[in-house]
Amino acid sequence: MAYFNPMRPSYIADPYPALARLRAEAPVFFSEPHEAWIVTSYTECLAILQDQGTFASDPERSTGRVGERIRGQRASQLLGDTPRIGQSDAPIHGRLRGTVAAAFTPRYIEGARAFVGGEVEALLDAHLRSDEPFDALNDFAALLPRAVIGEQVGALEADRVQVLEWAMALMQTAHADLTPARRTEAEAARDGLLGYLGRVARGETGDPDSLLTRMARAEGDRLTTEELLALTIDVALAGNDTTANLIGNGVLALAANPEEETRLRAAEDYSTAVDEMLRYDPPQQAIARFTTRASTLRGRRIPTGATVLAHVAAANRDPAVFPDPDRFDVARHGERHLSLGMGVHYCVGAPLAKVEAEAAFRALLARLTSIRLVPRVVLPRGPDWMLRSAGAVPLQTGELLRG
Numbered sequence: 001m002a003y004f005n006p007m008r009p010s011y012i013a014d015p016y017p018a019l020a021r022l023r024a025e026a027p028v029f030f031s032e033p034h035e036a037w038i039v040t041s042y043t044e045c046l047a048i049l050q051d052q053g054t055f056a057s058d059p060e061r062s063t064g065r066v067g068e069r070i071r072g073q074r075a076s077q078l079l080g081d082t083p084r085i086g087q088s089d090a091p092i093h094g095r096l097r098g099t100v101a102a103a104f105t106p107r108y109i110e111g112a113r114a115f116v117g118g119e120v121e122a123l124l125d126a127h128l129r130s131d132e133p134f135d136a137l138n139d140f141a142a143l144l145p146r147a148v149i150g151e152q153v154g155a156l157e158a159d160r161v162q163v164l165e166w167a168m169a170l171m172q173t174a175h176a177d178l179t180p181a182r183r184t185e186a187e188a189a190r191d192g193l194l195g196y197l198g199r200v201a202r203g204e205t206g207d208p209d210s211l212l213t214r215m216a217r218a219e220g221d222r223l224t225t226e227e228l229l230a231l232t233i234d235v236a237l238a239g240n241d242t243t244a245n246l247i248g249n250g251v252l253a254l255a256a257n258p259e260e261e262t263r264l265r266a267a268e269d270y271s272t273a274v275d276e277m278l279r280y281d282p283p284q285q286a287i288a289r290f291t292t293r294a295s296t297l298r299g300r301r302i303p304t305g306a307t308v309l310a311h312v313a314a315a316n317r318d319p320a321v322f323p324d325p326d327r328f329d330v331a332r333h334g335e336r337h338l339s340l341g342m343g344v345h346y347c348v349g350a351p352l353a354k355v356e357a358e359a360a361f362r363a364l365l366a367r368l369t370s371i372r373l374v375p376r377v378v379l380p381r382g383p384d385w386m387l388r389s390a391g392a393v394p395l396q397t398g399e400l401l402r403g
């Protein structure tokens, strides 16, 4: 009988065999413990993401526990009822999205390329040493998007550590039941961050060419200051764990497939390989939607108010769309993967994430003659199945280090 239990150690270690079984037996499956429909086939996941009218993003639509949890997280994030880009629908979503899209210009991405390249080299200079293993996740991949956040919010160099601490403290509130002491801390972080970002937006401090100041200047529907600041925080944080684990999971895939590493070294363009890393082991494994009306998927009737999880990691290995889907192939043209979403909520930071990942892999392959995991290491994967993270990616250094 079909079932979905992402808490099982075997699932946490490698979810793909269980997902293949579920896709074959029950591609549209109601999981009682999650009170959610788990959808694992590509065609149905795509249909969900492209039909925002039926499958909405605002968790207020949900009558189930997932929606309740997201609403709870939203409340504890201390940004009140301010609409959030990832959890809103038309027409609110269009206003927020338009503002970010106007700021993410090709010129901004080009500028980011230079900044990211410099950060990548600086991080490797600081952390990659011949006398100890190199944790490619915690000492590299996780630090890169954090540096980018500081730049995005326009913080002056001297203020970046503080700004990041505030943003992290605010984000942590999503994961924990807040004790009164932590709530006070989080409120202080929120006030500090909102105050700082407000000064940047008004041009009183910071970088006038940052993403935040570009959004503040964007033409079109004006946002309230609260909306602008919540949007800045969401944009900054959405690219954090995701980008870190794209790089971390990609390093793991290369370490497990040395012949693919050799092919990548010979490739001129890394973008196809980065798309394959996203397809093969996506950082965000599933995308939540909430039904505004009853609908039918593969003959299963889904009622109004239901939570639907488009399991994009499973869809990306659907053999009906991706031949030999369990093979990691750096030359595969698998851009149809759903790891960055699809439709109106398609990841707005995708070009930036790709710039970061490409720069990270180029530099890593330039400095190490071979990507090899420390032998017999057990990866400390956490229990959060929606975010696929290895916990650590310790690589051998020593004689593998160039120069």
Ligand code: HEM
Pocket: 057, 085, 086, 087, 097, 100, 234, 235, 236, 238, 239, 240, 242, 243, 246, 282, 283, 284, 287, 288, 338, 339, 340, 341, 342, 344, 345, 346, 347, 348, 349, 350, 352, 353
């Ligand atoms: C590998 C890295 C990344 C992955 C895997 C990823 C994944 C995703 C996915 C799956 C969605 C769609 C969510 C949905 O449909 O509900 C999304 C949306 C979004 N992403 Fe990313 N993301 C990444 C990097 C980034 C970066 C670097 C940024 C910002 C600089 C960013 C900002 C956003 C924002 C603001 C949204 C919401 C867009 C909307 O609701 O209209 N992401 N991302």
